[in-house]
Amino acid sequence: MSFASKVVLVTGASSGIGAITAESFCKEGANVVIVGRNEDKLKDVAKKCAGVGNAPFLVKADVSNDNDARRIISETLKKFGKLDVLVNNAGVAEYGSILDGKLLESFDKIIPINLRAVVHMTMLAAPHLVKTKGNIVNVSSIAGQKHIFVASNVYSVSKAAVDHFTRGSALELASKGVRVNAISPGPVETDMMTSFATESEKETQGIRTPLGRMSKAEEIADLILYVASDKAKGITGSVFVADNGIMVQ
Numbered sequence: 001m002s003f004a005s006k007v008v009l010v011t012g013a014s015s016g017i018g019a020i021t022a023e024s025f026c027k028e029g030a031n032v033v034i035v036g037r038n039e040d041k042l043k044d045v046a047k048k049c050a051g052v053g054n055a056p057f058l059v060k061a062d063v064s065n066d067n068d069a070r071r072i073i074s075e076t077l078k079k080f081g082k083l084d085v086l087v088n089n090a091g092v093a094e095y096g097s098i099l100d101g102k103l104l105e106s107f108d109k110i111i112p113i114n115l116r117a118v119v120h121m122t123m124l125a126a127p128h129l130v131k132t133k134g135n136i137v138n139v140s141s142i143a144g145q146k147h148i149f150v151a152s153n154v155y156s157v158s159k160a161a162v163d164h165f166t167r168g169s170a171l172e173l174a175s176k177g178v179r180v181n182a183i184s185p186g187p188v189e190t191d192m193m194t195s196f197a198t199e200s201e202k203e204t205q206g207i208r209t210p211l212g213r214m215s216k217a218e219e220i221a222d223l224i225l226y227v228a229s230d231k232a233k234g235i236t237g238s239v240f241v242a243d244n245g246i247m248v249q
């Protein structure tokens with residue numbers, strides 16, 4: 001799966017799934033743009049990427065800020081002249097339920113990042129992806145298909161919307177040769193999962209999966225690279241589940 005000469009933009013690349021995905025694309029020869037708000041963490045990721053491939057281009061930015069979003073795309077084009085793959089991975093989890101009174105607060109924190117920014121980045125990137133016949137991979141979650149914790153209602157809603165936006169975008173962009181797909185992980189060992197696990201223990205005594213394991217970020221990165229590659233040239237509008245069997249319970 002060579003990505004030599006491809007330009008790949010990964011949002012939320014300063015940790016977890018995004019960081020490993022960036023590293024994997026670098027390993028496969030891509031020119032990678034890494035985006036996040038924490039510059040120190042981005043620099044650490046860049047060092048690891050440079051150890052296995054081309055040094056990535058860092059853009060310190062908040063995807064939910066409209067000016068930053070525009071700058072992410074313009075700086076990418078200024079640096080590399082084109083865009084082949086957009087990975088909309090940046091995301092946050094914030095707890096809030098109807099009865100604890102924090103539902104709206106969690107909505108206002110989650111939706112701008114997990115949903116609105118995905119919509120905005122897609123809109124900004126699409127004209128450039130049309131030129132390269134590129135593709136988009138959205139990092140969703142099985143929470144978009146199944147409510148797992150009461151306190152993550154809005155997070156689940158954001159991911160359900162990402163799934164449907166993925167299908168709608170795939171439909172619109174197919175005639176231009178641009179594919180759009182989503183990956184829906186179950187629990188993955190990252191910083192986000194650590195906080196999820198702590199919160200979920202209050203509800204479920206921890207997270208259990210039929211396979212008795214959690215995914216590592218590398219497994220999700222492998223799937224992202226496959227879907228972004230020419231091997232998946234006939235796949236668009238799909239949502240791929242990688243959840244150690246949770247959805248079949």
Ligand SMILES: NC(=O)c1ccc[n+]([C@@H]2O[C@H](COP(=O)([O-])OP(=O)(O)OC[C@H]3O[C@@H](n4cnc5c(N)ncnc54)[C@H](OP(=O)(O)O)[C@@H]3O)[C@@H](O)[C@H]2O)c1
Pocket residue numbers: 011012013014015016017018035036037038039041061062063064089090091092113139140141142184185186187188189190191192193
């Ligand atoms: N871990 C899981 O079990 C799991 C399961 C299903 C789906 N997911 C999804 O996978 C994606 C990655 O999560 P993760 O598990 O790797 O969590 P993570 O380690 O907390 O990483 C989240 C990334 O998103 C970035 N980010 C958050 N808000 C941002 C913003 N406004 N602008 C730019 N970057 C932002 C963070 O960087 P900065 O803080 O530097 O901005 C960080 O790089 C998310 O969309 C998440 O919903 C995770």
